[in-house]
Structures are given as C-alpha cells and as structure tokens.
Amino acid sequence: MPGNSLPAAVELVRFLPETILVLLGTLIMVLEAVTGDRPKTFLGHLAAAGLGLAACAAVYAHSSPGEAFSGMLVVDGFTTFFRLLVYAVGILTVLSSCQFLTRERANTGEFYALVVFSVAGQSVMVASHELIMIFIGLEISSIATYVLAGFLRDDPRATESAVKYFLLGSFATAFVLYGIAWIYGATGSTELTAIRAAVDTQAGREGAMLAAVAAALMFVGLGFKVSGAPFQMWAPDVYQGAPSPVSAFLSAGPKAAAFAVFLRVFETAFGSIGPLWEPLFWISALLSMTIGNFAALVQGNVKRMLAYSSIAHAGYILVALTARSEVGTAAVMFYLAAYALMNVGAFALLGHLTRKGERFQKVEDLAGLGSAQPLAAALFSIFLLSLIGVPLTAGFFGKFYIFKAALDSGLVWLTVLGLLNSAVGAYYYLRVLVVMYMREASEEVPPVEALSGGLRAALLACSAGTLALGIFPGPVLDFVNRSATLIR
Amino acid sequence: MHPVTTAHYLWLSAALLLIGTIGVLTRRNIVIILMSIELILNAVTINLIAFSKYLGQAHGQVFAIFVITVAVAEAAVGLGILIALFRNKETILADEVDLLKW
Amino acid sequence: MTDTVLFYVFALLVLGGGVLTITRKSAVHSAIYLIISLIGVGGLYLLQQAEFLFAVQIILYVGGVMLLFLFVIMLVNLEQAATERQFNKQWWIALACVLAVGAELAYVLYRGAAAFQFARPSETPPAPGMGNTEILAQVLFSEYLLPFEVASVLLLVAVVGSVIMAKKRI
Numbered sequence: 126m127p128g129n130s131l132p133a134a135v136e137l138v139r140f141l142p143e144t145i146l147v148l149l150g151t152l153i154m155v156l157e158a159v160t161g162d163r164p165k166t167f168l169g170h171l172a173a174a175g176l177g178l179a180a181c182a183a184v185y186a187h188s189s190p191g192e193a194f195s196g197m198l199v200v201d202g203f204t205t206f207f208r209l210l211v212y213a214v215g216i217l218t219v220l221s222s223c224q225f226l227t228r229e230r231a232n233t234g235e236f237y238a239l240v241v242f243s244v245a246g247q248s249v250m251v252a253s254h255e256l257i258m259i260f261i262g263l264e265i266s267s268i269a270t271y272v273l274a275g276f277l278r279d280d281p282r283a284t285e286s287a288v289k290y291f292l293l294g295s296f297a298t299a300f301v302l303y304g305i306a307w308i309y310g311a312t313g314s315t316e317l318t319a320i321r322a323a324v325d326t327q328a329g330r331e332g333a334m335l336a337a338v339a340a341a342l343m344f345v346g347l348g349f350k351v352s353g354a355p356f357q358m359w360a361p362d363v364y365q366g367a368p369s370p371v372s373a374f375l376s377a378g379p380k381a382a383a384f385a386v387f388l389r390v391f392e393t394a395f396g397s398i399g400p401l402w403e404p405l406f407w408i409s410a411l412l413s414m415t416i417g418n419f420a421a422l423v424q425g426n427v428k429r430m431l432a433y434s435s436i437a438h439a440g441y442i443l444v445a446l447t448a449r450s451e452v453g454t455a456a457v458m459f460y461l462a463a464y465a466l467m468n469v470g471a472f473a474l475l476g477h478l479t480r481k482g483e484r485f486q487k488v489e490d491l492a493g494l495g496s497a498q499p500l501a502a503a504l505f506s507i508f509l510l511s512l513i514g515v516p517l518t519a520g521f522f523g524k525f526y527i528f529k530a531a532l533d534s535g536l537v538w539l540t541v542l543g544l545l546n547s548a549v550g551a552y553y554y555l556r557v558l559v560v561m562y563m564r565e566a567s568e569e570v571p572p573v574e575a576l577s578g579g580l581r582a583a584l585l586a587c588s589a590g591t592l593a594l595g596i597f598p599g600p601v602l603d604f605v606n607r608s609a610t611l612i613r
Numbered sequence: 614m615h616p617v618t619t620a621h622y623l624w625l626s627a628a629l630l631l632i633g634t635i636g637v638l639t640r641r642n643i644v645i646i647l648m649s650i651e652l653i654l655n656a657v658t659i660n661l662i663a664f665s666k667y668l669g670q671a672h673g674q675v676f677a678i679f680v681i682t683v684a685v686a687e688a689a690v691g692l693g694i695l696i697a698l699f700r701n702k703e704t705i706l707a708d709e710v711d712l713l714k715w
Numbered sequence: 716m717t718d719t720v721l722f723y724v725f726a727l728l729v730l731g732g733g734v735l736t737i738t739r740k741s742a743v744h745s746a747i748y749l750i751i752s753l754i755g756v757g758g759l760y761l762l763q764q765a766e767f768l769f770a771v772q773i774i775l776y777v778g779g780v781m782l783l784f785l786f787v788i789m790l791v792n793l794e795q796a797a798t799e800r801q802f803n804k805q806w807w808i809a810l811a812c813v814l815a816v817g818a819e820l821a822y823v824l825y826r827g828a829a830a831f832q833f834a835r836p837s838e839t840p841p842a843p844g845m846g847n848t849e850i851l852a853q854v855l856f857s858e859y860l861l862p863f864e865v866a867s868v869l870l871l872v873a874v875v876g877s878v879i880m881a882k883k884r885i
Contacts, residue, residue: 617718622763629729632733632737633733634813634816639810640737645745647784648736648737648745648749648784649736649737652733652737655756658756659729662760665765671850671853672858679862681768681772682869684780685775686872689783689876692787694880695787696880696881699790699791
C-alpha cells in the first residue's frame with residue numbers, strides 16, 4: 126500500500142479557491158430550494174461575494190506556490206493570474222445578470238449556481254498541470270455553459286443556441302480526448318512535465334510524428350473552444366441566441382481558460398516540437414482575423430457583430446501564441462484581461478439595451494441613445510473604442526504588445542495582415558457609435574430604461590478597468606511579465 | 614493468423630473515430646448525432662485500454678473511467694437540451710434549427 | 716489463437732454496429748445497433764484484461780446511457796423525423812473532410828511500426844496476485860484522488876443542468 130494518502134495542509138491551501146467555489150455553488154442551490162418564492166437577487170449578490178472570497182483565497186494560495194496532489198495542480202504566477210481573471214469575469218457576469226433575469230422572469234438561483242460551477246471548472250483548468258485534470262475542468266466549465274446558453278428555455282433562440290453549442294462543443298471535446306489518448310500512448314504519461322521529458326527525447330526523430338498528430342488533434346478541440354477559425358462557425362449563432370449576460374460570460378471566461386490551457390500544453394509539453402505545430406497557429410490566426418472582421422462588416426445585428434468581432438479578437442490572441450516567446454505569453458495574458466473587461470462590458474450593456482425579450486438587436490435600434498441615456502451611451506462608447514484599440518484604452522496596449530511580440534519573433538507578414546485587419550475592424554464599431562450619437566430615435570422602438578443596481582456597478586467597474594489598463598498598464602504588465610517566465 | 618498487436622487496436626479505434634465523425638457531420642437527426650459522439654468516445658477508450666495494456670500501467674484504464682464518466686454526463690445534459698428543443702420547436706432535425714443562420 | 720479470433724469477432728461487432736448506427740432511418744434501430752457496438756467494445760476490454768472496465772461498460776453504457784437514449788426517443792416525436800430525408804445537404808463536404816482526415820490517419824498508422832515511438836513499457840509489472848480492480852483502485856485513490864473528487868462536481872453539474880433543461884417550468 127502507498128503510505129499516508131492524506132494530503133498535506135499546504136496542498137489543501139493550494140486547492141482552496143476551487144473548494145470555496147464548489148461549496149458556494151452547492152450553498153446557492155440549497156438556499157434556492159429553501160427560500161421558496163422570495164426574489165432571488167440576493168443569491169446573485171451572494172455568488173459575487175463568494176467569488177470575491179475565492180479571489181482572496183487565490184491570492185493567499187499564491188503566497189505558497191508549488192505543486193499539489195502528486196503534480197496534478199500547480200500554483201504559480203500564471204495560475205494566479207488566470208484564476209483572478211476568471212473570478213473577475215464571474216463576478217461581473219452575476220452582477221450584470223440580476224436585472225436582466227428579473228426582466229426576463231427567470232431570476233432563479235440555478236443560474237448563479239451554474240455560473241459559479243462553470244467558473245470553478247475554468248479555475249481547475251488553469252491550475253492543472255495534468256491532462257486528465259485539465260480535461261475534467263474543461264468539461265465542468267462546458268456542461269455548465271451549455272445549459273446557461275439555453276437558460277431562457279421558452280425563448281426558441283436560446284434553446285437553439287444551446288443545441289448548437291452542445292453538439293459542436295461535445296464533438297470538439299471528443300477530439301481533445303482522442304489527442305490526449307495518443308499523447309498518453311506516445312509518452313506514457315498525462316503529466317505535462319513528464320510529457321515534455323518524453324517529447325524532448327523524441328524531438329527531431331521520426332517518432333515525434335505521433336506526438337505531433339496528437340498535438341494537432343488537441344489543437345482542433347481547443348480551437349473550437351476559443352472559436353478560432355476554421356472552427357469558429359458555432360460562435361455567431363451561439364452568442365446571438367444565448368441571453369446577453371451569458372454571451373458576455375462565454376466570450377470571456379471559458380475563452381480565457383482555454384487560452385491558458387493552450388499556453389500550458391503547447392509551450393510546456395510540446396515546446397521542443399514547436400516547428401511542427403507552429404504553422405497551425407499561423408494559419409488559424411490569419412483566418413480568424415480575416416473571417417471575423419469581414420463577416421462583422423456586413424452584420425446588421427449588433428449582437429451578431431460582436432460575436433464575429435470576438436472571433437477576430439481570438440485571431441489577434443493566436444498571433445501572440447504564434448510568436449512562441451515569453452513576450453508573446455505576456456501579451457496573451459494582458460490581452461485576455463483587457464478583452465475580458467471590454468467585451469463583458471459590451472455584451473452586458475447590450476443585454477440591457479435590447480429591451481425586454483432582447484427584441485431590439487439591430488444597429489438602428491440604438492439610434493438616439495446618446496441623448497436619451499447619456500451614461501449608457503458613454504459606457505458603450507468606451508467599450509467599443511477599446512475594442513477598436515484606440516489609445517488610452519486597454520485594447521490599444523493589448524494590440525500593441527501582441528504585434529510587438531509578433532515582430533520580435535520575426536512574424537512580419539502576420540503583423541502587417543493583423544494591423545490591416547484591425548483597421549477594417551474599426552469601421553463596424555464606429556458605425557455603431559455614429560448611429561448612437563448622430564441619429565434620431567425612431568418612434569416604434571420603446572425607450573431604454575436607466576441603468577441601475579448591480580448592472581450599473583458592473584459596467585462602471587468594466588469601464589474603469591478598461592481605462593485603467595489603458596492609462597496605467599504598468600502594474601499588470603509587471604505581473605504578467607514575471608508570471609510568463611514561470612511556465613517554461 | 615498473425616497475433617493481435619497494439620497497432621490492431623489503434624486501427625480499429627481510428628476506424629470507429631471515422632464512423633462517428635461521418636455520423637456527426639452527415640446526419641440530421643440530433644439523437645443520432647449524439648449516438649455518433651458516443652461512438653467517438655468509445656474509440657478513445659479503445660485507444661486508452663490498448664495503450665494501458667502495452668505500457669503495463671493501470672493509468673490508461675483510470676483515464677478510461679473518467680472518459681466514461683464524462684460521456685455519461687454529456688449524454689444526460691444533451692438529452693435534456695434535446696427535450697427543451699423539442700418542447701419549443703417540435704423538431705429534432707439539426708437543419709430545421711434555423712432561427713439563427715447557422 | 717482464440718484471442719485473435721475473438722478480436723476479429725469483437726472488431727466486427729464494433730464496426731458493423733457503428734456503421735449501422737449511423738445509417739439506420741429509425742432512431743430506435745440506431746440505438747439497438749449502438750448497443751451491439753458498445754458490447755463489442757466491452758469484449759475488447761476483456762481481451763485486454765480490463766475486467767473492471769468491462770463491467771462498467773455493460774452496467775453504465777449498455778444499462779444506463781442506452782436506456783436514457785431510448786426513453787428520450789420515446790418522449791420526442793420521431794415518426795415525422797423517420798419519414799424525412801436522413802442526411803443533410805452538406806454531406807458530400809463532410810465526407811470529403813472525413814476522407815482527408817482518414818487518409819492522413821491511415822498514412823500515420825501505416826508508417827506505424829517504424830515512424831512511431833510509443834513510450835517504453837514500464838519495467839515493473841504490477842505485483843502478482845492483485846486483481847485488475849484492486850490495481851485500479853490503488854491508482855485511482857492515491858495518484859488520481861483529486862480528479863476523482865473533481866469528477867463528482869462534474870456529475871453534480873450534469874444533474875443540475877439536465878434537470879433545468881428538462882423540467883416543465885423554471
């Protein structure tokens with residue numbers, strides 16, 4: 126018998142944030158059942174507070190970095206950064222959905238519990254150093270989000286979005302698994318450090334083919350999860366059909382966690398066979414940027430336009446991944462933080478602007494917003510300007526570091542094409558701004574209510590964060606630069 | 614007759630993966646698409662068991678247990694979503710799910 | 716020798732069942748052929764001395780998941796679906812993709828013996844006298860304790876999720 130299998134106290138501390146989240150999710154489910162017909166907004170606030178507590182636990186766990194549970198889990202700067210990022214996305218999502226759910230008469234505890242469970246899954250993904258753990262985290266996160274996408278079950282659009290997300294998501298999962306199985310066969314392990322050691326000895330020889338094919342299979346699966354082309358086709362339908370706060374969550378949380386897994390798996394485990402898989406990233410980055418931006422140009426529906434733009438943004442992040450350097454890793458981390466703030470803000474606000482039942486999603490429906498709701502219009506402008514990448518916003522520095530990293534690694538063509546793409550992108554964001562400020566509101570469209578409560582707080586936090594990262598990027602940059610060196 | 618090697622199992626698994634993929638990509642009935650996904654997951658476990666035997670470790674089998682767990686969880690949620698879809702739209706054909714453009 | 720024959724018998728069950736699953740008109744027929752395919756996979760587990768997984772396969776898959784499938788097939792109206800076109804219009808694109816991937820996989824597998832390196836088998840065989848279930852339990856509850864616990868969260872989420880989606884009103 127192996128000796129004492131009880132984990133040490135320090136290992137439990139390293140796993141504390143996830144423990145808190147699981148308990149929180151369960152607590153919300155129980156409270157939902159025992160509070161009967163009372164309004165459930167307090168459960169949303171409880172979820173936000175609990176996520177905040179988990180963030181504190183993540184910071185506390187950071188003070189004792191290292192492995193836990195026989196190498197399953199690693200706590201380092203990289204882990205802490207992504208943990209905090211997905212918790213922040215979770216908090217912003219629950220705060221901005223209270224009002225939305227009340228309006229749609231679906232304000233129940235299950236919604237908050239599913240968000241919390243999904244965040245717990247993402248947290249497991251980013252902290253794991255072992256493929257089975259990463260995979261289970263991915264599944265927890267995905268299953269919860271499939272249900273969230275179809276949470277408004279009486280809305281046919283939402284159900285449809287859930288079906289599409291589920292079918293393509295589980296298809297992608299199956300490919301990830303097939304890849305992991307081959308990695309296990311090729312290297313005899315599922316632990317990333319051991320895989321790396323095995324791949325290192327095979328690199329350059331013919332035998333590395335098996336590992337390379339396994340890497341390609343995993344690329345297909347993870348490519349689906351980050352909605353990178355050519356695996357992007359689900360994203361517009363799912364983001365458009367899902368309730369807006371859920372689209373906000375989908376486009377930020379699961380995506381950030383999937384990119385974290387990309388970095389960990391491909392850089393840590395497959396670093397030495399880089400030349401074999403690098404072209405995949407190159408092609409995918411270029412396709413994502415081009416398809417995303419050009420398809421967004423012709424969209425009349427703002428939600429669908431934002432969905433295509435999120436494909437384009439995945440493309441920019443893939444450019445930084447192609448750079449395969451520490452600068453590139455740091456750029457990915459910074460961009461994901463910036464992107465989470467501006468995109469969650471944009472989608473959450475859009476959920477409010479589309480009025481009851483999310484019936485008014487067209488660009489023209491936003492006409493006259495500048496005079497009717499100056500605060501909402503100003504916040505939306507900040508998010509859109511940041512998505513364009515205008516200086517003094519987070520998006521500018523994000524893009525700047527990505528293209529700098531790409532140039533440092535000699536990817537001149539990719540950088541040029543990326544810059545051209547972001548110029549194209551500016552057009553469709555600006556079009557929304559023009560309609561919002563220059564056009565008169567039409568008569569048939571009911572007026573937008575004022576922002577209030579949790580939504581207002583969440584949006585103000587998003588815009589403050591977007592501006593702060595754009596004006597004083599220093600502290601965050603320092604942290605990502607230090608953390609990026611740890612995972613190699 | 615040649616003895617059966619690990620490669621035989623890998624061939625079999627690859628064939629099953631292809632059958633499942635064809636099913637997912639070509640069928641219209643969502644229930645059958647779900648079944649095809651189950652086929653792919655079984656291809657994964659065949660691989661894992663073969664590797665586990667070849668490497669003389671139990672790890673592959675433990676992994677297979679997790680794969681089966683996930684397959685079960687996915688099937689349950691998938692069928693739940695399917696029931697919600699049927700209640701809304703009275704169809705289970707993938708290309709009649711077309712409010713959004715696809 | 717017996718092993719070889721059994722392998723081909725089970726392989727035939729797996730592949731034949733699989734092909735019939737994806738080509739039948741009626742979902743009930745597909746489900747029956749899927750069961751046959753899954754039993755074939757279970758047989759392969761036995762050949763590879765994974766007895767515990769064989770039991771799991773039969774109880775969970777054939778007993779549990781397939782029952783779930785059949786229940787849902789009865790709940791939703793399939794008469795209309797069975798009389799309609801069975802394959803979607805993009806089937807030829809799909810088929811082309813699959814053939815490309817298939818050719819690639821076949822090439823890689825064909826180069827097999829020479830081009831592949833599997834990991835070296837472990838030198839220390841498991842202690843004699845330990846059954847398959849015992850060995851599995853030891854690995855599962857020592858090294859893989861954490862994934863085991865986390866998997867319970869996965870099941871919880873699946874239960875909550877499927878109840879939310881399937882119940883009458885939110």
